[in-house]
Each structure stands twice: as structure tokens, then as C-alpha cells.
Amino acid sequence: MSQTQDPAGGPVPEPRSEADGGAAADGAPGQAAEGSEQAGEQAAAAAGSEAGAPGQAARFTSAPDPARKAAQLAALAEAVRAVEQRDGSDGPSARSRATGPASTTGGEPQRPAAEPQQATAPAAPVLELPADALRATVQLLTHGGAPAAAADGLAKAALTALGEDAPALLQQDPWALLGLPGVRPEQADGFAQALLGPAGGPGDPRRGRALAGWLLEQAALRGHSALTVDELRAGLAKFSLPDADEAVQAAVEDGRILPYQEEETGPGARPVAEDEEPPMRLLFALERIAQAEEEAAEGLARLLATFTGDPEGADREDGAQGGIDWERAAEQAGSASAAALVRAVAAAPLVLHTGDAAALGESAALLRAARGLGLRVRAASWTDYGRQALGEPESVTLAELLGTVDRTEDGFLALDLLIVQDAPLLDLEQAATLLEALADGTRLVLSGDPGQLWSAGPGRLFADLLAAKACPVVASRTPDLGPIGELVSGIGVGELTAVEAPEKEVVILTARESGEAVHRAVQLLTDSIPRALGIPAEQTVLLTPGHGGPGGTRALNAAAKARLNPGPGRFAGFDPGDRVVYSPVPGINHPGRVAGGDQAGLRLRLDDGSELVLAPDRVDRLRHGWALTVHQALGRRWPAAVVVLPEEAAAGLTRQWVYTAFGRAERHLSVVHAAGPALAQAVAERPAAPRTTRLRGLLAEQAQQG
Template sequence: MSGAAAGGDAASGESAGDGRAGRRAESADAADGDAGAGSVSGATAGRDAASGESAGDGRAGRRAESGDGTDGEAGAGSVSGAAAGRDAASGESAGEQSEAAAELAAQRVERERIARRKAEKSAPIESGTKLSGKAADLLAAVRAVESGGKPATTVFAAPEPSPGPAAPAPEPVRRPQPAPAAAVPATETIEAVRRVLTDGGAPESLAPQVAAALGEGAATLLREDPWQLLRVSGVRPDQADGFARALLGAECGPDDERRGRAVTGWLLEQAAVAGHTALEMPALTAALARSAVPDPEAAVQDALAEGEALVFRDPLDPGAPEPEDDEEERPVRVLVALERYALAEESLADGLARLVNSLAKDPSDPWEAAAAAAAGGAAELARAVAGHGLVLHTGGEAARAEPAALLVAARAAGLRAFAATHTPDGSRRLVGGEEAVGTVAELLSGAAGPGRDTDGALALDLLIVLDASQLDVEGAAMLVEALPDGARLVLSGDPAVLWSAGPGRVFADLLAARVCPQIASRTPDPGPLGELVSGIGVGELAQVEAPGKEVVIVPVRDAGEAVHRTVQLVADSVPRAFGVPAGQTVVITPGHGGAAGTRALNAALKERLNPGPGRFGGFDPGDLIVHSPAPGRTVPGEVVTADADGLHLSCAGAPVVVPRERVEQSVRHGWALTAHQAAGSRWAAAVVVLPGDAVQSLSRPWVYTAFSRAERHLSVVHGVEQALPKAVAEILPKPRTTRLPLLLKTQVPAAD
């Protein structure tokens, strides 16, 4: 990609809004012309808007009104250089486990006050007037979030750059949901909740979600404390305030302690959406003040007293000696966390320490045999695993061959070994035997893997987890808890890709903590695509030669043109030039919203590739979809049919039935995805769409993840001009506040 982006001087990159359907232009092929094939640049390539002339890769070329960019002559594989970017800062503050454990115990004691406080509350308050305005606004907001839109104003996001084109919905990270109830809410409970919602002017359709979130007695609890509505995904404080005013009337006010507690919990969940497992107290109180809570500190203390959050005082320098009686106390960082994430991090740190400390120092014969059988890069990894309970392995796509070789060698030596990946496609790309490979979800559920021993632990000597960058703190904790004493754990991943969709940055935290051996693969990804992606990983858009048109750049002026050209690339250009069917080409775009987001692109792609009335809740047989069985997990598939049981899908070759009430929340069309949805999978061809309104969503990890999804061919629909090399060179991952590095430093000795 050269220093200039192919695009017209009329190209403004302006957003066309948050439309759901993309307009299909009736003009030339999306890959027309010979200018800019393989050239992504940081400045306009000098194409005149009227004549269609461009200067991709330093050569002027007339842009034809028909033809195929994949057949073009100029600029194949030319990617301009930007300065190498800064390395991501990974330092985290730390603290002592004994103090953290004491805090947990203290919080549990405080919960004894809960029953007394609830007993002092008054009887249910009579309903007030209806909520003014359209109740549909609330429902629309909820559905927008459940479909992957922005959950609310990004309270804990990093400061935005200077004003520019309107940004689409950000890279989706699903809002964490409450743990599923043991049973489906009773019909009577749902109906009682429905009546309360009606009294408050809220959409009745929220009743099942409210009942599931609040459990038995949900209607009574919601009438007593209307701000409990904030526990439902997508509801914002201003909407809960309106609901509360309708129920409580004049007794409703911003200083109500119930509101303060609920908004505190909501803000902590919003922090989890941004990837944090905890928040520093000043950040939390500042956010509460912005949410019109009169006394933020009192609101936090009230939430702590009710057991709705936990507080930790982590020393800034955990290695410093304890202060003497006459010395000042050590400086601390005060963190507040939701219990589920705090306990998950504690459990993860405990489990990792157990694996490291329970390993016998002298490797046994089977491990020595496995190490001797491995060769090349896998031999170094095998030797590290033979003597350590926890090993980290880093590298790109080609480096996956090394843990795969370790898996084969370990099983040949008689060891019980298994490899778990983030997606079914990741399992498909890993060699080691069908019975030895599966997804993390399949392993934990028992659908794949060796099963459990008499103690409930996985019957394994070695667990290899690939795509480890996608592990969130809860998933990682469950995996580690399931391993028996003496087992080895290898976490293998690419540190340059996007972090997990869920809270935490487990793999990055472990790399930064340096508590175990780290094996960096020296196996590079091959070809022009490998060279391009490797350069992005170190902050540079390097020039690459692509004689086979492995990289093609399609300049566009606006989002409407981006949608049109994307459809023609998928439906015609790529299949014709490379023999890749449309179903094996993925489209990746920064967000769900916007005129070139996943919703608009999927609507246009469905119209071209599988038109139909959408008779099954917007879906037709043959539609490509992504199914999200749990927050942060997406599985690609295809619609088969529908009946009274729900929507029937085929996901990774397995039949899946989604109940009709869950279709809207968990199934989306899947021709176009976001980078987070695509992480862990690869396709024969990828079309990455960069409309002008995507500028603020771009970062080095995003570009690296999106561009590395292609195995044979990458087309870049390019409308962001200089923003692309700038993002690669300068925009690093947004920091996440976690406690894992501190916990590891206090429990696991530093590696040699």
C-alpha cells in the first residue's frame, strides 16, 4: 500500500447514516479499471471525478466503465509505508493476594446487611402516570443494542480524535448478560412483569428479559425499584428514569438511592462492554456525576453495602516492603468491580498458580519422548512444555503448525492431549485427529474432548488453546479450573489481533506478566498477504509485490459506492478471477450501523445472492448467517428451514435450532461481519470495506485482524484515504483495566 489512497478528488468519505439497507448502484463493476489494484495509500491518487483518471501506484490510468479490478494492470500489491508504530504499553499495576482475599471476605460480611435494608423499605408504591413520548423509542434502543449496536454513550472509551465524518456503530462487543437462570421464567412471572411494564409505559416485549434478569418475584421488585430495568440489555439511565417517573410519580428523584445503586451497576457493565474487568474509583465517580447522580461516592458505597459490587485496594508497588508503624501507608489504586468478573479473575489467577506450582520438576519419560519427536519450531515448544505447567506461544497463521505438531507428538507418546480453538473453522485448520481437536465451548460442554475424571476435571495431560487472544476472563477461568493438577497448558495466539470480545485481556496480561516461558515462532506467514499482514503487525503498511493479484484495491468515493462495489466483488469479480464462490468470501466492515455497515451490506448481498421475502423472521433457506449462542461467541452457518420449534440452521455441519423468541437476538445475516465476529476464522477470499465514515473505528489491531482473514485473496474497498496508514502506525488498542497482572505477580514467581 503506497502513500496515496486511490480515490477521486470528490471523495469525501461522508457517512450516509445508519441505514439498514444498502442501495445497489446500477453502474460498472466494483472492481473496474486498472488503477490501484493492490495499492492502498494515504493520499488521493489523483483520479479526476469526471473523467475517471487515477494514478494508482504512481501511474495514470483511465478508469474503465466496465471490467474487473482483479484483472487490472497497475499497482498490484503496492502498499505504501507508514512509520513503524509504537509498541503497545502493557504495564499494569499490581497488589497482594492476601489483601484481595481479605477484601472479598469483608464484602461477603457486608451482604448480611442486605436483608435488613430490604426489610426497612416501604410497601410497593402505587403506579403513576404513563411515560410520556413513544414507548417504541425504548424498544428500538434495546433492539439496536441486541443487534450489535452501541449499547450507550461510551462512558469509558478513550477520547475521540478531532471532529471528522460521523462514525458508524463501533466494533461490536456484546453487552455482558446476567448468568442464565436455572429455568425459564414461569408464565405467571412474565405476565406479572408485563403488567408493571405497561403501567410504566415500557414495551411489553421486554417482559421475558426482565423476568429472566430479576428472577422469581420480578414484578414486585421492579415496582419497588423501577431502576432495576437497567439490568436489561440496551436500556439507558434516561429511559429507566422515565419508567421510574411513570411508576413513582412525585416520589421519583435523582437523589433516590435506588437510582444511584442501579446506575453504578449499569456503569460497571458498560465498562465490561469496553473490556474492563474493574474500574478505578475516580473514573467511576466521575461517570456517576455525568449521569446526574448527586453524591457519586455515596452511590458507590451503597452499591458495595448491598453486595452489588466489590472494592479492591491494590498497592501500586506490590514488591515494596510493608510500611513500619511510623511510615505512611503504601499508595494504592482503588478499584470497583462487578462480582462475576472480580471472582473470575481471582479464580483464573489461582488456577494458573496451581498449574505452575503443582508440576513435578523432573519431566517424565512420555514428555521427554514428545519433545524428542518434535522438530523445528515445535521442538522448542515441546521442550518448554516438558518442564513447565504453563507456556505461552505467539505467532501468526503459519505458526499454528507448531502447536499442531506438539499435539501429534504428545499423543504419539501416549499423553492425553487436546487442542481447543475459538471457532469451528479454527479446528478445521488444525491437524491432529478429529477426536483431539474442538472448540473451547465444545470442550467445556463435553461435546468434544476426553470428558471428565472422577473429580470432575478434564481427563487431560496437555491442553493446547489456540486463538488465545480471544479468551475473555470468564472463559479462561472455566478452562483453567477444569484442568487437573499436574496438567500442562499451552496458550497459543497472535498478540497483534483484536483482544477478546468479552471483558479482560487474558493473553496480553499473561505476556506482560512474564510468569512463564514464552516461545515466539519464527515461522513467517508466506506470500504477499503474509508480508502485508506482518508489516501491519509492526505498524507499517509495507510495499508488497502481488503478481497473482493477491491484494487488490478498489477506490470508492462514498458509502453508497462502497456497498455497490462490494456486492459486485463478492458476486462476480472474485468468483470470475479466482474461482472462489461467493459463499467462501467474507466481507468485513468496522461496524453494524452506517450506510456501509453489516446491516446495509447484508441487505444488499442477500438481494443479489439469495433474494427472498424473509419469511422466517427475515430469513430464507440458503441465507448465510452468524449465530451467537452466548455473548462474545459467533458461529457461521446457513438457514435450512423453520417450523414451530424455531429457526433451523446448519452451523459448522451441525444442526442447530434457535427458538423463535431468540432469533432476533442471536441470529444475523452473515455475508458481512465485523472484525470481532471474523476473528478466529479464515476464508479463501476477504473483502474489507473501509468507507469514509469508518475513520474513527480504525486501529492497528482492527486492520491486522481484518486483513489477515484472507487465505488467497484480499480486496480492500478503500475510501478512508490517509486514515489507514495513520491507524496502522499510530492507533494502538484502547487500554483495559484488569487485575490479572497484579494477582499473577503475587501468586506466581517470575519466569527465568
């Protein structure tokens, strides 16, 4: 990396004494924290307040009885068998699904559709809630300790989630409050104690059941699709339950969580002899996530099973006979990597294509080849930036693909080949929706960089497919040129090395603490980079691990706004001209600017050219956008990026995060570094925050059955 200097070539000025401090740290930094914090804050806002829940932290101190552990583990296995027998299955096999009871909400779990990026989004409809039920719920919550300012919003969330009987249901089971957005266990405990008195103790079965479900919800925010029995037990043990295993068993019997048994796989699995039974692990999952993971596995298996290749005697578009000439298309692809990709797609229905920005040319070559062969083909990108970067008329965003592309009479996408860019960003629910839309025999290429951060939602589809070796993999051999590409490539293999940057493509600045890092980052954004490199502030992004803390997005955005667009925040804290990012759901982020506001809401002009009126009840989904977390930046690149590494982020850094953050820059990368030795340690020693998933086991099970 280059020497510490300002991009303009001179010394870096010392920070002003009034450097912005920012909000207090409200979430651990790093990959998992930034995704879960964003989701948690949006959920809390939906409930009416970030504090938003009643009661004081209850201080339970009961200790579990060690003598009962072996018996409880056996009881858990018995619970798995009981659920299977109740649903008519023959009991667990080497990899058996223990199908749980029907959802208590009725019907199948609904996957929210991706919001179109190039259409004005309507304001969220106002849900009509019964006045009597709302008043009764507010009274109950206030009696349970909810702050008056938060009770109304929390009551609306309770009625939305639980229905008109919410007051009676909460009176019957106070810990049901834990299922509402933004509520934490200590708040639910305080609410239960206020309603039940001494009877609301730590060993109440209702408490254990609610905590088991809450822990799986929190795990999903961190990307896990399931938890092992040991992980779930360890999480429950932190809440002073008399017996964690008993709570898990109760949650299974109640249907709140579903148990699964599968063979242990992966690098940590114990090797076994040929005549030895493979080691098994017991997993627990929420129904909607388990169903999405199974649907994704089934969709992949269906594409593999229904592929028959191209008919030998099919007419080609050029009038020649003899089928589709894939080999000729490969020879004309333009590079060895593109030719390998064309040949792989010719032979297989599912292909993984790995590579960074330079690999876009190979996807574009495949798209042109398929078009020339007369196939119906589309390339779907995560963002409008990705669509434009591919530069092909058949390229659309993923939202456009699912919303506007032609369908067959059976409702499938009218495609012979689909290329999905940024495939590592697909979570399980999105993947299941996409695969459900593909007809039998459709070819699918999942393309992306395996080194970047995974999806904001649960699962690691792309990584699990790579590990399962379920289909051909074509690795791009096209090098990422320039100092930034050299630096990022080294990080990808665990090496943080110095690179030659004669045109100041890479600049590293050190800071003593987070306040200084904020000052230097904003100085780079507003002065040094525009002056020295000619890249305006509008084309530069500030990136940091999390929203909270003295070096998070809140502190950076406040400092950037003060320099670039000062104002009183007339519209819910925003002013015309503010750079913003709109996140309708976690993982979907639309950058833009505030154009104005009135009683109807905030008028936004998004970077993709569309306009949006954001109703007042949706403003909680809007943030200032000079500074983003790296998860918010996924699927995009900027001419210049300033990556801020605050001291409080040190423990949460991973190689995956650093690789992704540094790779957001096209022409210039500045790193404001206050994390000490943690940066080098993360690159060398911490590849990624682990995720517990079931997809690899499901794919192996289906391969055996096939």
C-alpha cells in the same frame, strides 16, 4: 499495498445511484463497539424489543459540590475497610481483596457452558411465568411509560430476573429496571419519574446505586473486568448525579459492586524508591466477573505450584527406561521454533506460544511429539475451522473438549498436556471454566497471536499473562509468507506499507462514502473476485467494524442478499439459502445457511456439518452472514476477504482491529477504503482499545505469596 484496481484488472465501475444506504448508525464503530453492540442487541431482543424500555429521557441538571470530593474519596476507602471487617479479614494490605457481601441472587455465579458445535441444539425452554404477576408487571410498566408493543417482553424479562415479586420490587425501586436487558438510564429515569413524581430526583440513592452497577455492566461489554475509581466517577458524572462518590459508596455498601485495592502496575505506573510505598489504585467490579478473574488466577497458580516434572524412572511407550525423552522429541520436531516449544513444555507447566497462522505447524509438531512420548494430549481450537486447520486427530473444538473428552474419577480432563489455540479469545469466565477442568500437574500451552483482537467477553487473559511474565514464552519464528502475510506483519509493528502483489493477492479500492463502499464490496463478492480469481462468493467474506450505520453488516447483508439470494424473508426475515451466522452468546458464532423453516423454527445447516432447528424465540440470535464484524470472524479464515472501512468507522479503528481484519484472508484481500487518513493513523498511533483488568495484579500477588 497495491494500486487501486478491480481484481479482474479493469477499472472499477462507478456505483449505481441506488446504492444501498442501510440502517442508521446505532453504535460507535470499532472493536469495543462491535462486541458491545452485539451483546446489547441480543439482550434487548430478550426483553422483547430493541427500544424495549419505558419513559422519556429525564433531564437532570444538578451539579456536584466540589467541596465534598476529598471527604467522599476518604469515605470510599472507609467503605473498603468496612466491607473487609464485616467479612472477617484483617484490612487491606499492599494488594488486598475487599471481599463483598454474598450475591443477592443466592449461590455462586453460574458460567454458561459453551454450546456444542457439532450437535443439534435444542430449542430454548419456555419459562412458565405466573399470569397474575405478568399482568401486574405489564400494567406497571405501561403506567411508567413503556410502549405497549414492548411492555410484554420487558415484563417477562423483569419476572425472569426479579422473580414473582417483580411488580413490588420495581414499585419500591424503579431504577431496578436498569438491571434488565436493553434498558438505558434515560429510560429508567423516565420510569422512575412516572412512578415517583418529583420525588424521583437525580440524587435519589437508589438511582446512584443502579447507575454504578449499570456502568460496570457496560464496561464488561467493552471488555473491562473492573473500573478504577476515577473511571467509575467519570462515568457517573455524565448522569448529573449530585455526588458521584456518594453513589459509589452507596453501591459498595449495598453489595452491588465490590471494591478492591491493588498496586499500580504497567507502563503508566509511577516508579518508586526501594523504601517507598508503591502507589495503589482503587478498583470496582461486579461479583461474577471478579470471581471469574480470581478463579482464573488461582487456576494458573495451581498448575504452576503442582507441577513436578516427569518421574525419572518412568517407562516410555517404546519400552525403554529412564523417563520421557523430551530432548529427542525436540530434535525431531521439524523446525527451530517447534523444537523450542517442545523444550519449553518439557521444563514448565504453563507456556505461552505466540504466532499467527504459520505457527499452527509448531502446535501440531508439539502435539505429535507428546503423542509419541505416550502422553495424553489434546489440542483445543476456538472453532471447527481451527480444529481442521491443525490437522491432527487429537484436535477438538473448545466446546467438545469441555463436553465430550474423557474425565477422571475426580471430574478432571484426562490429560497430561492441553494445547489451546486462539488463546487470546478466552474471556475470564471461559478461562476459569477451562482451568477448573485441569488436574494438578497438567501441562498447559496457550497459543495465539497477541496482535489480534481480544475476547468478546471481559478480560485480556493472554495479554495479561504476557505482561506479567509469569511463565516461559516461545515466539514463533516461522514467517507468514506471501503478500498478505507481509502486509499483516507490517501492521503488527505499526507500519502500513505497500507490498508487491503480482497475482492480485492484495487490492485496495477507495470509496468516497459508505454507500459507495457497500456497492463496491458487494460487486467484489458477487462478480470481480469469482471472475478474476476463481474464488466463489461462498468462500468470500465481507468484514466491517460494526453492525449499524450505512457501512455496517446490516447494509452489506441487505445488498448481498438482494444480489445472491433475493426473497421476501418468509421465515422471520430469512429465506432458504440465506447465508447466516448463529450466535448463542456473544463471542460464539456458528456460520451456516438456512435450509428451511416451519412452525418448529428455522432449520439451519451449519458449516461444521451439524444441523440446528432454531426455535422462534431464538431467532433474535441469528444474523445474515455474507458480512460479519471482525469479532464474529475470529478463529476463522476465508480464501478471500473484503474488508470495508466506512467513513463512520474512522474514529474507532485501531491497529489491533486492522491487523485482525486483514489477517482473515488466505489467498486474496480486498480493502474498500472510505476512512481517509484514519487507517494509517490507527495503524501507527492506536495499538488497541485499552481494557482495565485485575489479572496481572492477582498474578503478582500470588507470586509473592508463593
